[in-house]
Amino acid sequence: MNIVWATSEAAPYAKTGGLADVSYSLPYAMAENGHNVSVIMPYYPQVMGELCEQTECVYELLGVPFGDGNEEWASIRQHKINDNLSFYFIEYDKFYDRPKLYDWGGSEYADNAERFIFLSRAVMQAVLALDIKVDVLHANDWHVALCNVYVKSDLYRSYSNFAETKSIMTIHNIGYQGVFNKSNLSFTGLTWDYFNFQCLEFFDQLNFLKAGVLTADMVTTVSPTYAEEILTPEYGFSLENALQHKAVKGKLRGIINGIDIHEWNPESDALLPHNYSHNDLSGKVLCKAELQKEFGLEVRPDVPVYGVVSRLATQKGLDVFIECIDEMLKNDDVQFVIVGSGESWQESALGNFARTYPGKCGVHIGYSNKLAHLVEAGSDFFVMPSRYEPCGLNQMYSMKYGTVPIVRSTGGLEDTVHNYSASNLEQATGFKFYDLYPAALRDTMRWAASIYRNDKPAFEKMIVNGMKTDFSWHLTAMEYEELYDHANKRY
CATH class of the missing domain: 3.40.50.2000 (Glycogen Phosphorylase B;)
Known part of the structure; x- marks a missing residue:
């Protein structure tokens, strides 16, 4: 034609x-x-x-x-x-x-x-x-x-x-x-x-x-x-x-x-300090340490890292994310890494978190392709609480990089991420929530952290499921x- x-x-x-x-x-x-x-x-x-x-x-x-x-x-x-x-x-x-x-x-x-x-x-x-x-x-x-x-x-x-x-x-x-x-x-x-x-x-x-x-x-x-x-x-x-x-x-x-599987491929990505595959995830562990160093976080392999790369806009639901993570930073053993720019109040709020919780929260205001790749590779979870999302690409990048997405069930996020459950482990690639409220997002992130800490075989199975999915x-x-x-x- x-x-x-x-x-x-x-x-x-x-x-x-x-x-x-x-x-x-x-x-x-x-x-x-x-x-x-x-x-x-x-x-x-x-x-x-x-x-x-x-x-x-x-x-x-x-x-x-x-x-x-x-x-x-x-x-x-x-x-x-x-x-x-x-x-x-x-x-x-x-x-x-x-x-x-x-x-x-x-x-x-x-x-x-x-x-x-x-x-x-x-x-x-x-x-x-x-x-x-x-x-x-x-x-x-x-x-x-x-x-x-x-x-x-x-x-x-x-x-x-x-x-x-x-x-x-x-x-x-x-x-x-x-x-x-x-x-x-x-x-x-x-x-x-x-x-x-x-x-x-x-x-x-x-x-x-x-x-x-x-x-x-x-x-x-x-x-x-x-x-x-x-x-x-x-x-x-x-x-x-x-x-x-x-x-x-x-x-x-x-x-x-x-997605462009030539640019977004952890086995050959030249922007990463270490490459890896679903057969050998040792390079991902090293990327996590590099990510923690880059953002001034405590370098610990055992703590779950939640990554965000996004426009800071109402559509993306980051206002709800901002509202819910303060409690987690106060009370939970977790880390957050955010790369993005947009609405000034969101930039300011995230910057305040980074200053208030050094070692637990790192923020880069602006966009950096190199940092975007490092966040995808070094995070354990990638958070996308979108109000609406026609397709979304980052959840697919995340799965390709062995980073488990946490998404609101809307648009392309609903279609591309298979929700975790014990009975759905063969297909599971991420965690979904439905109502866009701070408590719903916070509970889902805590749910994901509990699987990360308490059921390593299930968590690793989700990683491999995502990395083997064809998004070409x-x-x-x-x-x-x-x-x-x-x-x-x-x-």
């Missing part, structure tokens, strides 16, 4: 979250399976840095209709990965030559509606300029959701490039939808006929994600449980009705993301292949 993957970011070129990882790894896996994949994204010269040198201009004057009768001129740059996979970049400095992708100084760019209307239209124009006959147009998140509208509109459906195209809309986080003033419709080239409840209209505003969902042939999200959760008012962020409309027609599916992109790619085939045959 000829697959066009539209996205606002892809690693390693530009990354703010998991979307970037998916937008490289999944197209790469699909290309390995023999499909022709073209990833189209913006060209961010300030963000991409030296990676800009890997790209070359392949189309100098790309006309992009923008506004009432206006046309803007962009360029297309290419980085060819192999015969089946190319990354194409829309070069338009007015919108994309900026220090960050979506915001600056804590505020979203005021022209984000224009920036991503332009990107969606430029994706369509690039397909025509590069003469790609598109079997599957796969749009990711709100930034390129208008592509699904365009492919069925009078503007593009008469082109032979899109004659057989099936459109896919993937929601990576429904909390972000691209809601803007309806005056921005003039930039899209679409008529006011599209401003209705079955397309763009959303409480008298534009909602790009809603329009992408309702016009796509298939809608996916990044875990089966999250696909069910977003059908409810609690998790649907006011799009539950639109998603229910797709679900009853069999057009909504959840597919778990994979190969499995995800197979599910998307089946989805694409389903869309092509059915619609």
Whole structure:
């Protein structure tokens, strides 16, 4: 198949979250399976840095209709990965030559509606300029959701490039939808006929994600449980009705993301002081000692270490974590290691714990890839008390590194972690709790510590179960292949 993957970011070129990882790894896996994949994204010269040198201009004057009768001129740059996979970049400095992708100084760019209307239209124009006959147009998140509208509109459906195209809309986080003033419709080239409840209209505003969902042939999200959760008012962020409309027609599916098993592999990870495998965990013991030294904790192999690497945000439930660990630090023989940044009050509270309980709590405010790998390898447990988690990657990294996850049962955390019980030991990989209250999280962490101390064979069995689980992109790619085939045959 000829697959066009539209996205606002892809690693390693530009990354703010998991979307970037998916937008490289999944197209790469699909290309390995023999499909022709073209990833189209913006060209961010300030963000991409030296990676800009890997790209070359392949189309100098790309006309992009923008506004009432206006046309803007962009360029297309290419980085060819192999015969089946190319990354194409829309070069338009007015919108994309900026220090960050979506915001600056804590505020979203005021022209984000224009920036991503332009990107969606430029994706369509690039397909025509590069003469790609598109079997599957796969749009990711709100930034390129208008592509699904365009492919069925009078503007593009008469082109032979899109004659057989099936459109896919993937929601990576429904909390972000691209809601803007309806005056921005003039930039899209679409008529006011599209401003209705079955397309763009959303409480008298534009909602790009809603329009992408309702016009796509298939809608996916990044875990089966999250696909069910977003059908409810609690998790649907006011799009539950639109998603229910797709679900009853069999057009909504959840597919778990994979992880990069080359970067996240304790047997070969160059960022670790010691490597190890499920057959020989001695290196993990040494990584734990290095982690304790790094964060100024007492170097003791017998004490359970709980690790956290996270954005300090409401979604991640770290407010509940902060509320419950003070009692454990006072009364329990435990250690905590936290790496993250975000809400200032959370940063301050965690910093206070580190000062109040030296030797038991270590905190790094900010992000460090090296520390993230060390926390995954050196911790005994990894804590993820998320309010909602579309997929989650850290619980999969943790299992791969023999670090037992403690998670709230939501979204991809529910789907990827098998809860411990004496009767489920052959499958168990972690500990789950359900109600997001401090007592529930605290009791679960204490429960995990009791197994760690009092049932070593069961704890080691969970470690091995997690390390042997296959989280590779190969499995995800197979599910998307089946989805694409389903869309092509059915619609």
